[in-house]
Amino acid sequence: MKYKILIIFAIAFFIRLIALNQSLWLDEATTARVVQQYNYQEIITKFSPNDFHPPFYYLFMKLWTNIVGYSEVALRMPSVLFSLATGCVVYLITGIWGAVFFLFNPLIFITHKRQGCI
Amino acid sequence: MMVTMLLTFSILGKPLLHRSSGAGLIGVFLMFSLIYLLIPQFHREDWKSLVKSLPSNKPVYMITSSSDVLRYYNNSLKVIPLRSDFIGTTVGQEEIIVIPYTAEIHGVDYQKILQEKNYRLVNKKVFRGLELEHWANLNPTEAVK
Numbered sequence: 001m002k003y004k005i006l007i008i009f010a011i012a013f014f015i016r017l018i019a020l021n022q023s024l025w026l027d028e029a030t031t032a033r034v035v036q037q038y039n040y041q042e043i044i045t046k047f048s049p050n051d052f053h054p055p056f057y058y059l060f061m062k063l064w065t066n067i068v069g070y071s072e073v074a075l076r077m078p079s080v081l082f083s084l085a086t087g088c089v090v091y092l093i094t095g096i097w098g099a100v101f102f103l104f105n106p107l108i109f110i111t112h113k114r115q116g117c118i
Numbered sequence: 119m120m121v122t123m124l125l126t127f128s129i130l131g132k133p134l135l136h137r138s139s140g141a142g143l144i145g146v147f148l149m150f151s152l153i154y155l156l157i158p159q160f161h162r163e164d165w166k167s168l169v170k171s172l173p174s175n176k177p178v179y180m181i182t183s184s185s186d187v188l189r190y191y192n193n194s195l196k197v198i199p200l201r202s203d204f205i206g207t208t209v210g211q212e213e214i215i216v217i218p219y220t221a222e223i224h225g226v227d228y229q230k231i232l233q234e235k236n237y238r239l240v241n242k243k244v245f246r247g248l249e250l251e252h253w254a255n256l257n258p259t260e261a262v263k
Contacts, residue, residue: 015148018155023166026220029186097140104144106151 005096009084012103016080021072027117032070035062053118061116075116163219164245166191171243171250172215179205180217181224188217202231213240216251 024032038047040062048055061078068074084103091099154160169191172178177196178188185197198204200221205214214237221228229239232253241252 015151015155018152019158019161022158022161023164024187024190025162025165026184026187029165029190032190033186100140100144104147104151106147106154 001096005091005099008096008100008103009087012087013080013084015104016083020076020080024072024075024116028072028075028115031058031061031117032065032075034058035065036070038062057118072116079115159246161246163187163248165248168217168243168245168248168250169195171245176213176215178215178217179228181220181226183224184220200226200228205231205235205237213252213254216253218249218251 034043034047035058038058040059043058043062044055047058061075064078065074068077087099087103090102158164165187169188172192172195174192174194177198178185179198179200180188182197182199188195188197200216200218216228216232218228232239236256237253238256239251240254243250
């Protein structure tokens with residue numbers, strides 16, 4: 001059973017890697033600009049007051065991009081990994097079918113859970 | 119709906135579908151996912167190709183708050199606000215490049231502005247829904263005011 005689960009998550013991971021370097025769109029590029037332009041403190045004090053999202057995603061992305069860089073793949077990889085982590089939680093709550101349904105749903109979990117934005 | 123279905127999986131402790139139906143559904147999911155992922159026509163706006171096609175020595179007119187992608191792919195490009203008071207004010211702008219992305223959302227009738235300043239659309243390219251327009255000034259001496 002564990003072997004089967006590992007295969008399912010491996011397939012889900014590789015599907016999410018396909019075309020991960022496609023062109024950024026506006027919201028993703030805004031993430032890139034924010035983490036390049038502002039330091040940690042400025043994200044909270046200068047950027048967030050004018051934005052309608054809480055600053056934690058940008059703070060995390062600042063830390064992440066400092067380590068792995070600003071490429072399209074680097075910007076999108078946290079979303080890929082968090083969607084797989086969510087798949088683990090769904091698996092623990094619902095079992096294998098729920099996890100499979102979550103991990104391979106094309107409308108939400110393949111398209112949106114790979115973007116470098118909130 | 120998704121949450122409801124997942125909770126139903128949890129409460130019942132067994133799948134709503136028979137194993138073969140579930141496998142069929144996952145097959146359909148995979149098919150549509152791969153269609154989306156492998157055929158670039160279904161991807162979002164192609165800013166990468168648009169920026170590659172831009173000449174580096176010409177300024178680009180667009181809504182500046184929507185120009186983050188342009189700056190991401192080429193930070194040295196000069197971006198000028200797509201506003202009436204900026205268009206046609208620089209000497210030598212016989213032909214200008216306009217990216218009208220989000221102009222409609224911002225309520226900017228750039229076509230009217232350009233036509234009033236004697237510009238005419240001479241070329242238009244589309245990069246997966248993203249438009250790149252070249253406008254030429256019919257009377258360059260009158261544009262510089």
